[in-house]
Amino acid sequence: MKSLAELQKIKARMQDxxxxxxxxxxxxxxxxxxxxxxAAGARPVLNEFVKDVSEEGLSDKVTVSQTGCIxxxxxxxxxxxxxxxxxxxxxxxxxxxxxxEVVEQHLKGGKVVExxxxxxxxx
Amino acid sequence: xxxxQVLICxxxxxxxxxxxxxxxxxxxxxxNFDLENExxxxxxxxxxxxxxxxxxxxxxxxxxxxxxxEADVPEIVEEHLLKGRPVERLxxxxxxxxxxxxxxxxxxxxxxxFYKAQKRVALRNCGVIDPENxxxxxxxxxxxxxxxxxxxxxxxxxxxxxxxxxxRGRGGGGFPTGRxxxxxxxxxxxxxxxxxxxDEGDPGAFMDRSVLEGDPHAIIEAMAIAGYAIGATKGYVxxxxxxxIAVKRLSIAIAQAREYxxxxxxxxxxxxxxxxxxxxxxxxxxxxxxxxxxxxxxxNRGEPRPRPPYPAVRGLYNSxxxxxxxxxxxxxxxxxxxxxxxxxxxxTEKSKGTKVFALGGKINNxxxxxxxxxxxxxEIIEDIGGGIPNGKKFKAAxxxxxxxxxxxxxxIDTPVDYDNLTAIGCxxxxxxxxxxxxxxxxxxxxxxxLQFTVDESCGKCxxxxxxxxRLMEMLEKIxxxxxxxxxxxxxxELCHYIKENSLCGLGQTAPNPVLATLxxxxxxxxxxxxxxxxxxxxxKDLLSYTIDKDKCIGCGLCAKNCPVNTITRTDYVAPGHKLxxxxxxxxxxxxxxxCMANCKFKAISKK
Numbered sequence: 001m002k003s004l005a006e007l008q009k010i011k012a013r014m015q016d017x018x019x020x021x022x023x024x025x026x027x028x029x030x031x032x033x034x035x036x037x038x039a040a041g042a043r044p045v046l047n048e049f050v051k052d053v054s055e056e057g058l059s060d061k062v063t064v065s066q067t068g069c070i071x072x073x074x075x076x077x078x079x080x081x082x083x084x085x086x087x088x089x090x091x092x093x094x095x096x097x098x099x100x101e102v103v104e105q106h107l108k109g110g111k112v113v114e115x116x117x118x119x120x121x122x123x
Numbered sequence: 124x125x126x127x128q129v130l131i132c133x134x135x136x137x138x139x140x141x142x143x144x145x146x147x148x149x150x151x152x153x154x155n156f157d158l159e160n161e162x163x164x165x166x167x168x169x170x171x172x173x174x175x176x177x178x179x180x181x182x183x184x185x186x187x188x189x190x191x192x193e194a195d196v197p198e199i200v201e202e203h204l205l206k207g208r209p210v211e212r213l214x215x216x217x218x219x220x221x222x223x224x225x226x227x228x229x230x231x232x233x234x235x236x237f238y239k240a241q242k243r244v245a246l247r248n249c250g251v252i253d254p255e256n257x258x259x260x261x262x263x264x265x266x267x268x269x270x271x272x273x274x275x276x277x278x279x280x281x282x283x284x285x286x287x288x289x290x291r292g293r294g295g296g297g298f299p300t301g302r303x304x305x306x307x308x309x310x311x312x313x314x315x316x317x318x319x320x321x322d323e324g325d326p327g328a329f330m331d332r333s334v335l336e337g338d339p340h341a342i343i344e345a346m347a348i349a350g351y352a353i354g355a356t357k358g359y360v361x362x363x364x365x366x367x368i369a370v371k372r373l374s375i376a377i378a379q380a381r382e383y384x385x386x387x388x389x390x391x392x393x394x395x396x397x398x399x400x401x402x403x404x405x406x407x408x409x410x411x412x413x414x415x416x417x418x419x420x421x422x423n424r425g426e427p428r429p430r431p432p433y434p435a436v437r438g439l440y441n442s443x444x445x446x447x448x449x450x451x452x453x454x455x456x457x458x459x460x461x462x463x464x465x466x467x468x469x470x471t472e473k474s475k476g477t478k479v480f481a482l483g484g485k486i487n488n489x490x491x492x493x494x495x496x497x498x499x500x501x502e503i504i505e506d507i508g509g510g511i512p513n514g515k516k517f518k519a520a521x522x523x524x525x526x527x528x529x530x531x532x533x534x535i536d537t538p539v540d541y542d543n544l545t546a547i548g549c550x551x552x553x554x555x556x557x558x559x560x561x562x563x564x565x566x567x568x569x570x571x572x573l574q575f576t577v578d579e580s581c582g583k584c585x586x587x588x589x590x591x592x593r594l595m596e597m598l599e600k601i602x603x604x605x606x607x608x609x610x611x612x613x614x615x616e617l618c619h620y621i622k623e624n625s626l627c628g629l630g631q632t633a634p635n636p637v638l639a640t641l642x643x644x645x646x647x648x649x650x651x652x653x654x655x656x657x658x659x660x661x662x663k664d665l666l667s668y669t670i671d672k673d674k675c676i677g678c679g680l681c682a683k684n685c686p687v688n689t690i691t692r693t694d695y696v697a698p699g700h701k702l703x704x705x706x707x708x709x710x711x712x713x714x715x716x717x718c719m720a721n722c723k724f725k726a727i728s729k730k
Binding site for chain 1: 126130205251262263383
């Protein structure tokens, strides 16, 4: 180790790994991973979120986790996004591609992707 | 891409309750469910809640599973890791809060009563990082303090920072660490040393062990900082050979630190060289005394030497040496990083920061706790420790092991810090905290610790070698019912004599358990002497077991279990029963209690 910069580099590289253990960030992305969700293809959606959140450097703000069945199996894969002081957003019939978009627009840009939300499907 | 991490405790407690098997099963099951790329297993150091081991924590949610068995693992993997539903029956939950929203269960460790009142500085990485991975330590700001000290601070500034923080030696003595360093720094010598005292010997204490097992790099970093501050290029960690996991993790950590250039030559390009070696102790208690420890490192029999000269002037190999305890070192990187004011903001006026205690004895949450100085004993016992098991009454807390004293119930609201404990004739000690309930005999407790110091006395000076032995004999006289009130005065006199005349800390503090119990529980001593009675029912010679002949149905289970065949049937048949009752012949009774334990009719009592 010859400089502080070198140490910083290792720290930055490892940040993702330990930040997970410091508790949840401001935003929680919860993917429905009950049998219905898995059957409908929730695994790739979950993985896409995890990958994109990490690649976009959002790990310190966003926590991705799973949950059980929330009762709207016909809309699976369901993804809910919780953020303090904001209303919960529920995305339905998700795919990996849609997940990518949600990360880009919602998590990064702060703009809800209206057309994938449950409101858009029900109306 | 990892979305979840499973932390498995690899501390000594959980290892012995089976965490390696659980880890292997997790590996298998994670493969089974094809989660290898999504879930990462991490073996960490001690979480602190040893009584609930083996402990597993799942992140990001922080779900805390206790007493996990191999058979539980498939369920955790399928339900929690795959489907995201925590296995509630295994979740440790003593939080006061109820579920507020159903998507976020209060399963997190930080919410439990055990952790809520704690403040983790020395233990900050224990149970959080993989101690065998230097990069995880670096990710938690590891070695940043060393970098800061070497590149931005002068040695004087480092010492000033430690002095201003108010950090005092955590090994028990409470000597200001900054002053210790400042005394050593100006001494000129071709070679100076930094020594870490990891010869933790108090019965029931495992603070240093857990730090070494859970966060070994913190000690390496702190020792390098100390080396820079006092101008030493060599360091030794003296750790007992009975701590195999700690030794192994420390060895791995030292090798990694060398590989990353954090030990060795020209660290951080500053021109500062520092390297470390481990020395294994054979387990003699006296080697925890600083001069005996140095003598032992030099390869000689571990015996103390008179001070002065103090180690700061003539220590290891007759060279200026700074010796600090593991927990003291564990605080150093945080002080350098966050500043002296940050550290000084915690604790009381003269005792800054936090203290780690190994909580043991008659308490629900046995384990390791770190609290800000000034926390009351009541908070430690009732909130963090979860109270006394089986609804028993708190009697006293023993601090400082064989060198310490005890705190009786009347002083349970004393804020715990160095000076308050000294004021009540107790001692902070290294952090063993043994809780005793109404079933503990204080004379017996004093005898236990005294026996320990009698065994561990190195024999170099007479007051300790002979005085302690005589003290022990007088205590034995009392617990066997042959003591007199004059003995109590003689005991007190001898205690003070040993304290004043012994060569090293061992002898100077060894009478403390006796003095403290005499001070707070003199009535118990008097009961042993005058009434020939042990109020707690512990001292065997003063007990007798008797059978209530009217309750005895004559089943004979007591006689069958008596190892010395001193229970026989009588002709007396209690009203309503058919067989003759039994009686115990006191002359042969060894008071083992086997009869009472086996009687199903509560016909046997001890007095």
